[in-house]
Amino acid sequence: MSGPSVSRRDLLSVGVAIGSTAALGSGADARSYAGKMPWIPGEANAPEPITAGPFQFLTPDEATFLDAAVARLIPADDLGPGAKEAGVTTFLDRQLAGPFGKGSRWYMQGPWKKGESTQGYQSRLSPAELYRAAIKDIDAHCNEKFSGKKFSQLTADQQDQILKDLEQGHLKLKDSEGKTFFTVFLQNTIEGFFSDPIYGGNRDMVGWKLIGFPGARYDYRPYVKQHGKKLNLPPVGLKGRPGWNPNT
Amino acid sequence: MARKLPAVDVVLVGFGWTAAILGQELTDAGLNVVALERGGWRDTSTDFGVTFAQDELRYYWRRALFEEPARETLTFRNDQSQTALPMRHLGSFLPATGVGGAGIHWNGQNWRFLPSDFVAKSHNTQRYGSLPDGMTIQDWGVTYEELEPYYDRFEYICGISGKAGNLNGKIQAGGNPFEGPRKREYPNPPMEMAYAPTLFAQAATETGHVPFPCPSANMSRAYTNPLGVTLGPCTYCGFCEKFGCGNYSKSSPQTTILPVLMRKKNFELRTECEVLSVKHDMAAKRATGVIYVDTQGEEWEQPAEIVVLCAFAQHNPWLMMLSGIGQRYNPQTGEGTLGKNYAYQIVSSVDVFFDDKIMNPFVGAGALGIGVDEYNGDNFDHAGLGFIGGGYLACWQTNGRPIETHPVPKGTPKWGAKWKQAVAKNYLTTATIATHGAVMSHRGNYLDLDPTYHDVHGRPLLRLTFDYTDNEHKMSDYLTDRAAEIAKAMKPREFHAKKREGHYSIVPYQTTHNTGGAIMGTDPKSSVVNRYLQTWDLHNLFVMGSCVFPQNPGYNPTGTVGALTYWAADAIKNKYLKNPGALVQA
Numbered sequence: 148m149s150g151p152s153v154s155r156r157d158l159l160s161v162g163v164a165i166g167s168t169a170a171l172g173s174g175a176d177a178r179s180y181a182g183k184m185p186w187i188p189g190e191a192n193a194p195e196p197i198t199a200g201p202f203q204f205l206t207p208d209e210a211t212f213l214d215a216a217v218a219r220l221i222p223a224d225d226l227g228p229g230a231k232e233a234g235v236t237t238f239l240d241r242q243l244a245g246p247f248g249k250g251s252r253w254y255m256q257g258p259w260k261k262g263e264s265t266q267g268y269q270s271r272l273s274p275a276e277l278y279r280a281a282i283k284d285i286d287a288h289c290n291e292k293f294s295g296k297k298f299s300q301l302t303a304d305q306q307d308q309i310l311k312d313l314e315q316g317h318l319k320l321k322d323s324e325g326k327t328f329f330t331v332f333l334q335n336t337i338e339g340f341f342s343d344p345i346y347g348g349n350r351d352m353v354g355w356k357l358i359g360f361p362g363a364r365y366d367y368r369p370y371v372k373q374h375g376k377k378l379n380l381p382p383v384g385l386k387g388r389p390g391w392n393p394n395t
Numbered sequence: 396m397a398r399k400l401p402a403v404d405v406v407l408v409g410f411g412w413t414a415a416i417l418g419q420e421l422t423d424a425g426l427n428v429v430a431l432e433r434g435g436w437r438d439t440s441t442d443f444g445v446t447f448a449q450d451e452l453r454y455y456w457r458r459a460l461f462e463e464p465a466r467e468t469l470t471f472r473n474d475q476s477q478t479a480l481p482m483r484h485l486g487s488f489l490p491a492t493g494v495g496g497a498g499i500h501w502n503g504q505n506w507r508f509l510p511s512d513f514v515a516k517s518h519n520t521q522r523y524g525s526l527p528d529g530m531t532i533q534d535w536g537v538t539y540e541e542l543e544p545y546y547d548r549f550e551y552i553c554g555i556s557g558k559a560g561n562l563n564g565k566i567q568a569g570g571n572p573f574e575g576p577r578k579r580e581y582p583n584p585p586m587e588m589a590y591a592p593t594l595f596a597q598a599a600t601e602t603g604h605v606p607f608p609c610p611s612a613n614m615s616r617a618y619t620n621p622l623g624v625t626l627g628p629c630t631y632c633g634f635c636e637k638f639g640c641g642n643y644s645k646s647s648p649q650t651t652i653l654p655v656l657m658r659k660k661n662f663e664l665r666t667e668c669e670v671l672s673v674k675h676d677m678a679a680k681r682a683t684g685v686i687y688v689d690t691q692g693e694e695w696e697q698p699a700e701i702v703v704l705c706a707f708a709q710h711n712p713w714l715m716m717l718s719g720i721g722q723r724y725n726p727q728t729g730e731g732t733l734g735k736n737y738a739y740q741i742v743s744s745v746d747v748f749f750d751d752k753i754m755n756p757f758v759g760a761g762a763l764g765i766g767v768d769e770y771n772g773d774n775f776d777h778a779g780l781g782f783i784g785g786g787y788l789a790c791w792q793t794n795g796r797p798i799e800t801h802p803v804p805k806g807t808p809k810w811g812a813k814w815k816q817a818v819a820k821n822y823l824t825t826a827t828i829a830t831h832g833a834v835m836s837h838r839g840n841y842l843d844l845d846p847t848y849h850d851v852h853g854r855p856l857l858r859l860t861f862d863y864t865d866n867e868h869k870m871s872d873y874l875t876d877r878a879a880e881i882a883k884a885m886k887p888r889e890f891h892a893k894k895r896e897g898h899y900s901i902v903p904y905q906t907t908h909n910t911g912g913a914i915m916g917t918d919p920k921s922s923v924v925n926r927y928l929q930t931w932d933l934h935n936l937f938v939m940g941s942c943v944f945p946q947n948p949g950y951n952p953t954g955t956v957g958a959l960t961y962w963a964a965d966a967i968k969n970k971y972l973k974n975p976g977a978l979v980q981a
């Protein structure tokens with residue numbers, strides 16, 4: 148889809164517009180194209196980097212929880228920084244504040260039933276609601292079990308045990324489903340660690356450096372036949388590389 | 396009330412691969428053609444630029460190019476004893492929205508089916524006796540020999556890179572010796588081969604197989620197709636499947652047909668127009684047009700002399716059900732045809748881990764790989780095996796996208812320090828062998844309308860009832876065992892064979908090779924469309940796409956989807972227009 152960055156004004160000149168303002172869907176209008184190739188010079192459906200600044204969705208307590216939890220899912224170690232250092236909490240905040248958090252592409256009509264595991268996600272909570280409810284529930288559980296402590300105040304081993312219990316569905320939560328939350332949370336943490344830095348995680352491309360992924364390059368023709376050779380290509384992001392843009 | 400528009404000769408529902416082909420062919424025949432596409436216009440430079448196309452989060456994980464379940468989805472259950480529930484977000488398959496359809500974000504693994512695939516029922520019963528209980532496979536009503544020129548046409552429009560294995564009956568060194576005879580070479584030579592597939596080829600040869608470069612819609616060199624449209628060489632960018640190509644190097648409607656079609660005076664494309672139903676006059680055995688809704692919620696009636704459903708596999712039978720066309724299939728009695736024989740693909744893989752061999756997985760392309768075809772279709776004797784059908788094995792090197800790709804040895808935890816270490820250790824040095832298996836149709840696997848859930852327009856959702864049967868599991872296990880033998884011959888540190896166990900799940904991505912529901916055949920009692928993809932009920936309604944497959948062979952579908960579309964276009968141009976009416980007498 149052309150998305151919002153292709154302006155309506157430009158496209159209207161291409162043909163006859165049938166609709167005018169958007170009521171549904173992508174935000175674009177019904178359009179007609181005939182007799183020529185639509186061509187919009189200088190237009191690009193570029194991605195939207197996150198904006199800097201304070202959290203947009205997370206409360207301070209939630210951010211503390213996530214800092215602690217993502218540091219267990221992908222810890223800092225001899226190999227390098229982990230998810231916390233990579234900015235995954237900021238990544239999660241912006242994701243949960245945006246369309247993903249709202250589940251805006253998801254089918255969210257009832258009736259609601261638990262279903263079989265083969266039937267997939269059946270929670271009535273959007274991802275943002277799921278995070279909010281689950282974090283509250285997990286901290287309440289810790290408070291009860293570890294005499295007044297929050298998840299972030301537990302030892303690493305205790306935190307790992309809680310996460311394992313969530314993963315295996317052993318930890319029953321009050322308003323949310325532990326296993327469902329864990330599945331979404333682990334996936335999103337991996338996304339934050341390995342996605343382009345414009346989305347707030349993978350800071351300094353630490354995720355890519357860890358594995359040797361060269362990032363947002365587009366031409367590997369010289370390397371196809373270099374069988375078995377370690378290429379050591381420094382990673383680049385969609386905004387380039389720190390060496391190119393000292394201020395980004 | 397829908398407002399009525401002036402009539403046109405042809406209305407195409409959807410504007411992906413099949414509609415682009417038909418648009419081009421039918422405007423060439425002088426017809427006035429209108430295509431209605433629910434998504435927006437998009438093209439290479441504006442939408443898939445090389446400065447931002449390689450964005451894994453946005454395009455794959457946030458689904459920027461795919462259908463939005465919030466608007467339309469389906470409900471799913473494994474069998475009739477369960478309550479079907481909505482697929483709330485995409486997973487197992489990724490239907491497209493927008494101009495070019497899934498032709499934008501396919502891999503480009505472009506195969507022909509085997510000659511015996513088109514006569515699966517008669518061939519298998521003749522060779523092996525009666526079929527397992529409940530298996531409802533059928534012959535297609537069209538043969539490989541009839542389709543050969545149309546396969547050729549699609550391959551030359553696309554510029555497929557590959558090596559012939561059978562030219563006019565003569566087996567060719569370097570190609571797939573099991574393929575049906577082709578009249579001429581592929582239009583382009585095979586792609587340059589990466590390391591992992593090369594190691595696989597060596598091991599496959601050592602174990603007595605005949606490996607070959609898989610046919611690819613990623614250009615091995617610059618290519619100008621018969622319409623005069625030029626594609627550029629693939630740069631092995633590794634952002635191919637699930638992404639648009641920034642280089643004009645992957646065949647798609649945009650890179651092969653639209654630059655010609657869009658300029659024609661007798662063609663019009665309307666985007667952001669969603670077709671709700673097909674209008675028809677049963678007594679006259681004719682479709683009269685379609686009803687569609689624009690983004691303002693305004694409804695329009697587009698009358699047409701010919702209506703063609705090009706809305707992708709499961710959407711075509713769904714539109715027919717919503718329009719009250721055809722007789723819906725009843726799994727209890729076996730009567731009715733619409734929705735019958737839904738099938739899919741069964742896939743598994745073997746991860747092959749090395750210590751010292753650097754594969755550089757990020758150097759990849761959607762259809763870059765080496766295949767072996769010894770275990771596909773009826774290329775091997777099934778006596779005593781307890782199943783029919785098969786699939787190919789291939790070592791693809793499609794990508795090393797890091798959110799998606801982190802092969803780790805068996806027993807590695809899914810997170811934590813051990814996981815991190817294993818990911819870092821194995822990312823560059825792992826090869827994967829994939830198995831790509833057929834799914835035979837079965838009495839209990841079908842499509843109908845959901846009694847409970849509705850889409851954004853208030854229409855009942857499509858309901859999918861599907862599970863793998865014994866035949867698929869036995870077949871897939873057999874393929875996985877063969878793949879493991881080749882993995883072993885690659886002399887790795889270790890390998891991990893991941894068999895496809897348990898029930899079909901809608902959750903993990905597998906393939907977007909949904910088939911059946913509006914199947915083709917020789918007789919209206921057992922099929923929805925005849926051999927020319929014309930519906931038996933309404934002579935001016937045609938149905939394109941993999942929904943016409945009576946069962947799903949062990950290859951990716953689009954080569955055959957393209958061939959069938961050219962075959963149907965030919966029948967419309969050269970038979971139907973001369974004498975509008977049923978092309979096959981029931």
Ligand SMILES: Cc1cc2nc3c(=O)[nH]c(=O)nc-3n(C[C@H](O)[C@H](O)[C@H](O)COP(=O)(O)OP(=O)(O)OC[C@H]3O[C@@H](n4cnc5c(N)ncnc54)[C@H](O)[C@@H]3O)c2cc1C
Binds near residue numbers: 496671
């Ligand atoms: C991720 C992915 C990878 C794939 N890889 C391969 C591969 O390697 N090899 C292979 O052979 N095949 C592959 N395929 C399958 C291939 O893309 C399809 O077979 C092919 O695109 C089918 O063409 P079609 O015209 O039937 O549907 P599409 O090309 O999908 O076009 C259908 C169009 O109809 C529109 N539409 C739907 N409903 C309506 C409506 N009600 N009103 C208006 N418009 C509507 C859709 O928006 C869409 O644009 C892949 C598919 C996906 C998604």
Ligand code: SF4
Binds near residue numbers: 632643
């Ligand atoms: S791998 Fe090749 S064909 Fe595929 S998107 Fe990249 S450049 Fe295009």
